[in-house]
Amino acid sequence: MSRSITIAKAGLPPGPKGTLIGGNISQIGPRRVDFFLDLARTYGSIASFRAGRWRLFLVSDPELIQQVLVTDARHYIKHFGARAFKPILGNGLVTSEGDFWLSQRRLMQPAFLKAQVLSYAPIMAELANAMVSKWSPGQAVDLEYEFSVLTSAIALKTLFGLDDQGDHEGVYRSLMEAFDLLTIRLDATFTLPISFPTPANIKIRRAVARVIDLIDDFIARGRSRPLGNDLLSTMIMAQREDGSRMTDQQLRDEAMTLYLAGYETTALTLTWSWYLLSQHPSAERKLADEWARVLGGRTPTANDLAALPYTSAVINEAMRLYPPVYAIGREATTDLELGGYRVKRGYTILMSQWVSHRDPKYFPDPERFLPERWLDGLTTRLPKFAYYPFGGGQRLCIGSHFATMEAAIVLAAVGQKYRFTIAPDAVIDIKPQITLPPKYGMPATLELR
Template identity: 35%
Template sequence: MIAIHNEPPGPEGAWGIANVADFHADPLRFVTRCAREFGDVVRLGQDNYLLCHPRDIEHVFVNSQRSFAKETGQKPTWAKTGSYHHALMHTDGKDWLYKRRLLQPLFKRDRVDTGAEPIVAAAEEMIASWRPGEVRALEGDVAPLSAQVVGRFLLGSDLSANEVQRVTSFLAWSFRPLPIRIPRWLPTPRNLRFRWSVLQFDRAIYGLIERLRERSRGSSNLLELVQQARDGEEGCLAPPWYPRDELAIMLLAAHQPTAIALAWTLYLMALHPEVEARVAAEVKQTLGDRRATAEDAERLVYTSAVIKETLRLYPPVWMTARDSLQEVELGGYRIAAGVSLALSPWVAHRDPRWFADPDTFRPERWLDGSLEGLPKYAYFPFGGGPRLCMGAWLAKLALVLVIATVVRRYRLTLAAGAKVTPFAAASFLIPQGVRLVPTART
């Protein structure tokens, strides 16, 4: 029988300000060090723990509607770490179930597959502006592409990169997980910037809603569905400002991770020319002279492995969290109600217990049988359990089709002097300094 302990270990200063400073100085290094030094359950701060074992991560995800809630879910409004708490991603219980069922049809695979042609068209539009030999700052390319994909798929309308950026940029900085929570009412520089950003955001999102309202009437898209939710089931929270909340969070969740994942994938392919050459050969053999289609997402096996390996090394969402609603036992420790539990794909995906040479980019690991028996939640780039990301297939399809479109025309190499680093902003793992040079294929 495993002994049950009351208090997991953690780094020095876990009850004071030291961990906040360490976390902000280098969040990725901090959580990695905590996992390696202290084990599968780590005390990061008062009532804040990090879970590292797939067994415990699975327990939290699978029981998310009974024993655990979203990090912003079961708290009074003043205590929540972010705003827009009526959106699906920030709700729990009956309210979450109603909204999930309402929005799920948008992401059914047959509907997603119909978006393949617009995705390829957007990719072709992106590379049409490239010139062989010129240095491309990739974030300036993938943001407009992702904006087009999200706008056309979710809203049936083209969105400019600037429009999406205005709607979502401050959210990406406002939900950064903290070992110790700072109340929103404190006049810290972070909170003052948040309040100013909320005002700017409201202008952008309400302007977007007004522009789309007449155009989208009668069609099956995100705006139409969230407007229906205002007259939803009794007990579900869908006030007049619910469309603002849902559009903001859904645009953020669909736009930001897709752009991030695409940038990381193209960067890693440029860094490993042998991988890029194999992807290009597979695409040429599979497609010939035709454009990629939804069916090709299954046929491009090695390309898909490259994407899976990218999501392992650089998961766009590097950390998520749940709150315990009741006392539970995890990893041999008694976890009280009201504790915040951090779950980090960055930590799990680089754990040497599950992945040999975990810091090495090796797409073949997904094809050679070496990952047979991999614990289910040793790899969770799209979350898991009932709250598994609805847009997972859309993201995978977009990545495969865009990469296939790019490699048919260009080979990408790193620009001279380019130094690429991951930046953990909010929950997102943003690549900084991705500068690539396209060379036309002959």
């Protein structure tokens, strides 16, 4: 029934007028999440706008989101925004499609089974303690950078079996530059193919090449040692039903995807969690009390997590307000119906966690940081796609359990020893890319707990 367009309304869903050539690009602006939120609040659960030649529907109703991501999923592919990051992500799980994606997903699933993920908890705790041991009271730090270094080290150890000996600053800057340049390209009304040697394209190619060289080096070093318990070893040994294994290119694409996803998104969850806690001392006191009661100063383990509900609530609330990935897009491969409107082939359906997670229907006082809202079974009462920081449907993030466990262990390991005061003159803002980093970093001062 969902494919029928016989009952579809004539015309487009309501939305703002745009210019003939650029559409609504000038209205979207660098803080595009504000545009999305205003669009949903002004025009309702399904709204229409245009970015250059792309026609988009912004959908914020959980049932309609479920229709796109689950019911009609086979009739959609990743949208132009996701494809724009293929130079970095290659043909990994985030960007691949169809039978190839399904084959790769099945091949990699064993690496993310519960027992395998739980085995990484001691590594996460050990590296968090190692980071804290290098800090000193009164030290000024950039929380985004510090947690990026930590989650990069965790990704290196769990993904490639490598101890972290990298150039942190070089890795961090190369990745940020590549993301920045690709985001600027995505926002442009008109672009030439990346192969065309414009100054901007040359910068993109150089930044991407540095990141690819980095991952290739990780894989080469990982291959040079005996197979172990890391994800790369699992991927190297994984076999399809016909006995075939991943090619070197497939290994690189999946390793690139897992490294960037495992490093960037969890670092942002930790960064925004501590920012919010620094602004809400009563919530931080409740968190510290929970750690004192359950852990008593010792290093957290995976077995402790069930006894740390407020820790989990803080992470859930941080991902509600600052979802690491703030939007998901799907492009229709055939004419469809959605919310009574005709979705033509080539149209993009955009679903924004930033918008959905601020719906007062499901989250009263939505702009308020309130971890307590998660302590009374809220997750069981919410519609499936009212809260979806890791996406949903078949393409639910394969590393979601890894990420939530990592965030909880690091939060507790670090937070028992230090608290953070955000610099009083700091300008805290967001910089939407494929993820949602702070625009100017997160400057803070370390204080002993």
